[in-house]
Amino acid sequence: MTGRLVVVGGGQAAFALVAKLRALGDQRPITVIAAEESLPYQRPPLSKKYLLKEMTLDRLLYRPENWYAEHEIDIRLAMTVTRLDRAAKQVTLSDGSKLDYETLAFATGATPRRLPASIGGDLAGVYVVRDFKDADQLAEEMRPGRRVLVVGGGYIGLEAAAVARTCGLEVTVIEMADRILQRVASAATSAIVREIHRSHGVDIRERMGLHRLIGDGGRVSGAELADGSIIPVDLVIVGIGVTANDVLAHDAGLDTANGIVVDSHGRTSDPAIFAIGDCAVFPWHDMRVRLESVQNAVDQAEAVAAILAGGSEPYDPNPWFWSDQYDVKLQIAGFGLGHDETLVRPGQREGSVSVWYFRQGKLIAVDAVNDAKAYVTGKKLLEAGATPNRALLADPQIDLKTLLA
Incomplete structure (x- = not known):
């Protein structure tokens, strides 16, 4: 053309x-x-x-x-x-x-989805982060000792929570679903990430919705949660999907x-x-x-x-993702949608762990927390369409390279 x-x-x-x-x-x-x-x-x-x-x-x-x-x-x-x-x-x-x-x-x-104006989503101090202007405005709010409510316990919300906590803010995360990361990760991965945030002092409230935001002079000053409790807040970060x-x-x-x-x-x-x-x-x-x-x-x-340019090769991806929270790097290979089993494998370094996803016995994804070797191994197995020996995978004493043989 x-x-x-x-x-x-x-x-x-x-x-x-x-x-x-x-x-x-x-x-x-x-x-x-x-x-x-x-x-x-x-x-x-x-x-x-x-x-x-x-x-x-x-x-x-x-x-x-x-x-x-x-x-x-x-x-x-x-x-x-x-x-x-x-x-x-x-x-x-x-x-x-x-x-x-x-x-x-x-x-x-x-x-990004925003909170409706009917519950206070149009108040000053309520943010989403999509472009650099959003980030510029939010950066000015990140001052130690302030109180931030993060609405949504997906990756976007949790990454924002980690940055806010790093900046010295008091952080509360609310998630309507039964657990954080419910839409995108296994219960095992949710438990690992939940503990990481709680160890940094984040207040995570699952199965908790937002009833309304409370304003003072046009700016958010509090939040009434679904259980009727009211918490004071200085700003709100919204991470409820796109x-x-x-x-x-x-x-x-x-x-x-x-x-x-x-x-x-x-x-x-x-x-x-x-x-x-x-x-x-x-x-x-x-x-x-x-x-x-x-x-x-x-x-x-x-x-x-x-x-x-004249080619004919279809698009057949091997998905991968990552998320940085505090000093933790979560690397994801594959797509865990529809998994029916998971296997948690401790890593060789303190604080490293991986979660392996299976559907009908076939490996479909790996979540690696501070465990680059598990991520690389899982990615190579997925690209080859291979499923590792379950007994070997479950034994943390077995070198992951063995699974590639």
């Missing part, structure tokens, strides 16, 4: 797509429509090192401004697509201009399902339009999944770039 590629979105997936296309020698015209004022940058450090002011925004940029000009990529910042006309193969931009395309790729990501940004695609008549539905090549129901990253729902192991991870954003984008 020689016609214009329009990429809607300016995050990790968008950058990975255009960078890979140029690396493959594809010289078609490319325009990237990025809603933020900044050039594409890394998001994972926002809730960690950037929030702690250990990294500046310029260090988060994937490439400096001149890189885009040198690679003939037209990137339009602080701009959105307001309408997609598939018949005319044309998009209308927020400044009123129109842009023709031959191929279009959605890399629109996802938006919603895929698929409205534009849906309004244009594309198939959506909390994400833009694509095939194994990243194509939507319109063969001229692709979707990648957090916004894309794709087939994987007899399931439809939407993976919110750096790994998926990069690998799926590069797979689609190869398709656009």
